[in-house]
Amino acid sequence: MLSKDEIFRYDRQIKLSVMGISGQLKLKHAKVLVIGAGGLGCPVLQYIASAGIGSITIIDGDLVSESNLQRQILFSNEDLGKLKVNVAAKKLLKLNPHIKIHTVPEYLNSELALTIINDFDLVVDCTDNFGTRYLINDVCTLYNKPFVSAAIHKFEGQIGVYNFQIDNMKNSANYRDVFSETDKNKNSVNCEEAGVLSTLPGLMGLYQANEIIKYFINPKTCCYNKILFINSLSLEHFYFTTEKKEDTKYLKKDEILKHNYYLPCTKERQILTSPNELINMITNNGFVLIDVREENELPKTLVANTLKIPLSILELQLDKIKSFDKIIFICKSGVRSDKALTLLKQKFTDIDIYSFKPGIEILNNYLSQTKTQII
DSSP: OOOHHHHHHTHHHHTSTTTHHHHHHHHHTOEEEEEOOSTTHHHHHHHHHHHTOSEEEEEOOOBOOGGGTTTOTTOOGGGTTSBHHHHHHHHHHHHOTTSEEEEEOSOOOHHHHHHHGGGOSEEEEOOSSHHHHHHHHHHHHHHTOOEEEEEEEBTEEEEEEESOEEETTEEOOOHHHHSOGGGSOTTOOOHHHHOBOTHHHHHHHHHHHHHHHHHHHOGGGSOBSEEEEEETTTTEEEEEEOOOOTTOOOOOHHHHHHSOOOOHHHHHHTEEOOHHHHHHHHHHHOOEEEEOSOTTOSSOOSSTTOEEOOGGGGGGGHHHHTTOSEEEEEOSSSHHHHHHHHHHHHHOSSSEEEEETTOHHHHHHHHHHHTOOOO
């Protein structure tokens, strides 16, 4: 049942014939998983929360940074350095106290996806890289869950609903039916690298929110078996029709766990942007963390057993460094760690080397807020 307060709050949309009290109740009982609380995730979360989606879970391991504020409108200066999911949850509950918000302060990986996705009615892809989209697609296909996905690049955006159940015997095209993993552009970049107009993620996020609401009250009108393309400069809109392919490979659970979803362009550059990924590489894959700041620079990293080799004397320590086969460099802001990466790549071809771009303060904030210890 809807309370009197809820009926008053949602009055304008309840008056729509397609909604009514019954439609609003469908939204109230809906369970939606939003993956990513960035440029797309912010408008999606605000509008589905205000519309009355009853249970929303947010997955994101990132912290709010100043460069986010241009387009991620849930956040402000006072939120810098805080976990996005925590900030988002607090503000969404202020926006609508009649809903439930759950948070998962992690980046999506295979294990997490297989554990959590099956619990939801609908999944929303608000990520910014191919690898995560394929992971979402594979797990949603495995569990027969639909998902709404959008992507943005400079001035252009696209949106579609994938793995939509048309009837009891047939589903719509999934992401792999449309975008073959073997054909994807290895030089593709995310918005951090290519740039994006601040209004575009807002526009595409609104389209995603619209599809989410439609899915629960009038599902046959959803954007399935087609992709909407939008050019925010010319305001041109056009559709590309899609269809399910018989020869598309579907991954089983064990194949998903083994599959490498790592984004090729990031891997080639050997740049890490995720604290969670750094933690995993140190704890599970034997990577050594090397701080290339000067000896007197603070704060100290909260990662135990971090080596301190300043960039200024790095070349004098090559004998020590070559004893490791897996290294992650870190500094204040990613500049010196990137220089260390470039230098060592020229010296050694058999060492797996990465640079952690966000820097020590971001890593320490993440470890403190998530109460994570690396021994």
